[in-house]
Amino acid sequence: RVVLGIETSCDETGAAVVDENRKIHGEALFSQKEIHLRTGGIIPSVARQLHKEKIDHVVTKAVLSSGISLHDISAIATTVKPGLALCLEVGLSYSLNLVKHFKKPLIPIHHMEAHALTIRLLHQLEFPFLVLLISGGHCILSVVNGVTDFLLLGQSLDESPGEALDKVARRLSLSKQAECSSMSGGESIEYLAQFGDKKFTKQNPPMAQYQDCNFSFSGLRSHYERLIEMQENKEGIQKGEMLSCAADIASSFQHSVAHHLAKRTQRAILFCKKEGLLPPLKTSLAVPGLHTRYGLKVVSGGVGSNQYIRQVLQNLTDDMNMSLLCPPPQLCTDNGVMIAWNGVERLCAGAGVLKNAHNIRYEPRALFGTDISERVQ
Ligand code: ATP
Ligand code: MG
Numbered sequence: 559r560v561v562l563g564i565e566t567s568c569d570e571t572g573a574a575v576v577d578e579n580r581k582i583h584g585e586a587l588f589s590q591k592e593i594h595l596r597t598g599g600i601i602p603s604v605a606r607q608l609h610k611e612k613i614d615h616v617v618t619k620a621v622l623s624s625g626i627s628l629h630d631i632s633a634i635a636t637t638v639k640p641g642l643a644l645c646l647e648v649g650l651s652y653s654l655n656l657v658k659h660f661k662k663p664l665i666p667i668h669h670m671e672a673h674a675l676t677i678r679l680l681h682q683l684e685f686p687f688l689v690l691l692i693s694g695g696h697c698i699l700s701v702v703n704g705v706t707d708f709l710l711l712g713q714s715l716d717e718s719p720g721e722a723l724d725k726v727a728r729r730l731s732l733s734k735q736a737e738c739s740s741m742s743g744g745e746s747i748e749y750l751a752q753f754g755d756k757k758f759t760k761q762n763p764p765m766a767q768y769q770d771c772n773f774s775f776s777g778l779r780s781h782y783e784r785l786i787e788m789q790e791n792k793e794g795i796q797k798g799e800m801l802s803c804a805a806d807i808a809s810s811f812q813h814s815v816a817h818h819l820a821k822r823t824q825r826a827i828l829f830c831k832k833e834g835l836l837p838p839l840k841t842s843l844a845v846p847g848l849h850t851r852y853g854l855k856v857v858s859g860g861v862g863s864n865q866y867i868r869q870v871l872q873n874l875t876d877d878m879n880m881s882l883l884c885p886p887p888q889l890c891t892d893n894g895v896m897i898a899w900n901g902v903e904r905l906c907a908g909a910g911v912l913k914n915a916h917n918i919r920y921e922p923r924a925l926f927g928t929d930i931s932e933r934v935q
């Protein structure tokens with residue numbers, strides 16, 4: 559079984575051909591990141607136009623490089639939720655045309671489920687595992703019990719870590735720095751942070767008084783925005799010019815984000831242990847050494863490619879006798895491979911494969927999993 563996956567939910571046009579033996583036969587990706595950096599954020603109509611211009615090229619490239627004819631693929635998997643309506647629409651209508659023309663089943667994909675299951679493309683991992691999804695639009699802690707079975711333990715009550723990093727990066731005008739000109743906000747914060755002092759300023763971790771494992775990033779983010787303004791006044795420079803302490807601010811902000819993620823994840827792990835949600839790993843032939851551990855945590859989503867954040871989460875899992883796995887950076891950010899793989903998983907599980915898909919709709923706002931966050935304490 560081999561699936562063509564198509565992704566257009568946000569600012570990446572991605573396609574890939576993946577089979578059930580975890581082989582990536584072909585892939586292609588066009589990122590709009592640099593174009594949106596120039597306008598200081600994603601303008602949905604611009605993103606739609608770029609998807610429209612690129613999708614045929616991206617899909618054709620992925621299919622041609624796979625050496626597999628569209629006649630021979632088993633199904634087409636496409637992101638239909640959640641995401642920007644104008645963007646989802648491009649991928650879905652393109653896929654519906656292919657489905658009709660080649661008489662293939664369509665597998666509608668939930669973008670965040672795809673982020674969560676990417677790790678199973680890389681390792682023969684059994685369910686259940688705990689996943690932390692940190693991306694441009696989400697912050698989610700979830701127990702993954704099966705291909706279509708997700709327990710939602712906690713999520714951000716306001717903005718995502720990616721959004722917060724992007725806003726602070728924009729406020730520091732990092733995209734105007736030559737080294738950062740083609741980096742996303744999060745990447746430029748990570749880059750600059752290596753030259754700074756993470757102890758430059760200290761901010762109390764958000765939501766410390768709450769026993770659940772939800773997140774909040776807007777307070778942290780505005781604290782740093784105010785700090786930037788204060789420093790600008792102090793140094794007598796204009797908004798948009800580089801602060802002498804920009805690296806220190808990037809470093810301590812990145813540290814605060816990582817620390818908050820770790821604190822809330824720790825709560826989730828304690829809850830899972832208490833409720834027996836994550837039994838010890840039985841077999842892990844593909845991941846030597848993991849079988850001695852209590853359970854497994856996976857980090858994915860664009861912010862999951864941040865090495866500092868990974869290290870902080872690694873320290874946490876070491877302390878709690880757990881193992882941590884992360885996909886490589888290029889599979890943490892959006893791509894077609896994860897959509898194709900989720901299609902393979904669904905095809906093998908016989909879940910949500912549509913023979914007749916002409917009236918399927920996209921859903922810009924979609925819920926994730928079974929929400930048990932109110933039970934978490
Ligand atoms: P979602 O998956 O929630 O729909 P999205 O698809 O836009 O949102 P991704 O492509 O998964 O998000 O991730 C993009 C986000 O990841 C951006 O906010 C970007 O700044 C952030 N990001 C990318 N690389 C890094 C990095 N090295 N460090 C921190 N953040 C990063
Ligand atoms: Mg993206």
Ligand code: FE
Nearest residue numbers: 693860891892
């Ligand atoms: Fe994403």
